[in-house]
Amino acid sequence: MAVWHTTGVKTIDDARRREIVAGASARGAITYSFPAMMNTFFGTRFRIVTGYSGGNDINLAMERGEVEARTNSWQSWKVNRAAWLREGKIAIIAYGGHRSHELRDVPMIEDIAVNEEDRQVLRLLTLGPTLGRPFAAPPGMPAERITALRAAFAATASDPELLAEAANAGMELEPIGGEAIQALVANVLRTPRTIAERAKDYLQ
Secondary structure (H helix, E strand, O other): EEHHHHHHOOOOOHHHOOOEEEEOOOOOOOHHHHHHHHHHOOOOOOEEEEOOOHHHHHHHHHHHOOOOEOOOOHHHHHHHHHHHHOOOOOEEOOOOOOOOOOOOOOEEHHHHOOOOHHHHHHHHHHHHHOOOOOOOOOOOOOOHHHHHHHHHHHHHHHHHHHHHHHHHOOOOOOOHHHHHHHHHHHHHOOHHHHHHHHHHHHHO
């Protein structure tokens, strides 16, 4: 969650003290669900304005002063708005998904949850950034072929040429292996109904 520098908001505590206009595309989108759940769980005061066609339009709205905040991935900020980060145009006040050493001074939302049930809901709602864009195979694939595909993915993700190309583009690769992704999905499927029901309101 990033807030425009003119607001003076730099922490979640700041976001509890004043209303902040957040741009979003529509209900169900992360640009809506993230500030909505922060309002519920942490008492922030985001006023969410929907109707933007995408992230670039919300970014333009921030520059024009129409909105003051938006949700985006850390990778996208680094690649598409690196100048904003260098110039202090935005303050990242919270993030979810998986831990990043680059954001070590920014709180993860699950760490500031007030109880374990809230923490479970927040983990479920921020699973998308952790999963990224996973590759999936059809059911019934032989185990040895799955093993070979996972090994090929791991080899590709650690290829020096690929890593150099990503670095030149200002991107940091953080691959997650198939075993870890499968464990995450299995954990989601074991989500208690009470937790899923609480999360559902933010995903519709």
